[in-house]
Amino acid sequence: MLRDLQAAMRRQLLSAHPAPPPGILGDAVPAPVRFAVHANNVVGSLVEALEAAFPATVRLLGHAVFRRAAAGYVRRHPPHVPQILAFGDRFPDHLDEMPEAAELARFEWAWNAAFFAADAPMLDPADLRAVPQHRYPELRFTLHPSAHLLTVAHPVLDLWKALRHDEPPPGPLPIDPPPGGEQVLIVRPLAEVCAVAIGRGEFTLLLALSAGADLWHASTAAAGTDPGLDLQAALLAHLQLGTFTAFSFPLEE
């Protein structure tokens, strides 16, 4: 039965020591050598897909270490769907024994997600100016579909920027990560992906807004993590960056 043959082939193709299932013909070139072409294609092409998705992590670890880790991931977590751009979502967790690489990979995956996210217009600040000030607390903001908020224990942004341009990593990294880690916003309002470090208060503000909170509740939560947060400056910065795509009032929904 075809179904059994395909299941048997899958097991062998993902095995570290692939052996051909019965029924494969050999001649001068024996069946195991023929079957190995496909086993190499399967694991090799999926490792290449991970290399393409995590270029900075490849540079940090070096090709040999990366490929070994990637092959292990491919065998343990092969893709479920023929959508190679979606393959690798759990790869950062797979690198947990190398925390710095794991954080960098987490960042790169969020960067990819922003790159391939749906397109949406930037919120036009002129529209917002038409809102009477007394209604500001009720405002709800829709974050751009590409917006990703990330907390990383290691400061990855400088590391990523250096690796991206093929420069040596910036100096020895602090042995003790900064308390609370680094907060990063990744967003692609137009064609370019922007990745910026943001303050803890700003991070809380955006996280609350993205969860559907109105401005009053979101800013109250943000002041709880950073009492010194300048709300107006933060909103203006994100309007300029393109973090928001729309605003609404709860009553109009």
Add this chain to the structure above:
Amino acid sequence: MSTPIPANHAAKASFPVPSQAGIGLRHRHVAEFLTSRPRVAWIEVHSETYLAAGGPRLRALEAIRRDYPLSCHGVGLSLGSAEGVDPEHLARLATLYDRLEPDLVSDHLAWSVTGGTYLNDLLPLPYTEEALDLVRRNVERTQETLGRRILVENPSRYLDFEQSTIPEWEFLAELAARTGCGLLLDVNNVYVSAGNLGFDADAYLAHVPAQAVGEIHVAGHAVHETGTGTLLIDDHGDVVADAVWALLASTLERIGPRPVLVEWDTRVPELAVLMAEAARADHLLEMRHAA
């Protein structure tokens, strides 16, 4: 049972791309296409490379597509899956094709999905009545969902199964006859498979039903010495071999002009190299047009 195909789609899919040489559009050349619109008769992309909700990659293709006939070549439909084609993947492709409106749509006589795992390789089927009936159902399902005719490509083969009873050309001819699908005849794959499995490439090509062929592929391959014998590896990483050009010439001689695609996927060179390969294909096509 044959698939009912809406008349307008059937008409649209019968050689809408010119019978000239096209090239596979790869990321490395996208910027050049956007800025200088090189003189290429048509382009082909791998559908699955563009399965994203949005972003610059898809936007660039949409912009380029406005100026070139487009073929969308799938690598993930897994028309040979015993469990059937995945309706969710078909839906993803349908969304993409609604957006790009490709002039040709194709995939392979192979499988890559089993038990909820995608193996990212064009894996071989034993050519049996069971497999033929299965692929027929999968092709019908695909054509019904997409509302159009698809082309099915002969894969590169590195191995065969004891169970196989049907020659590949006959399997494909039967598939085309039963489903109304067209064929994407990859002349390099015929050459590679013939070398690896020991059949006569000319005899194979002489049997392919001419009227079903909607597109032809050529590409480079690698020669791999295994120690006990030679395997040809279809790596799309080199110029087209002279023997494959000769097969293309004799095929065009027999079936008439068709859209011919030059594929290059590994160690992709600068665009000028692909253009030179396309010019070589165009030269053979012109000789055939003039004949």
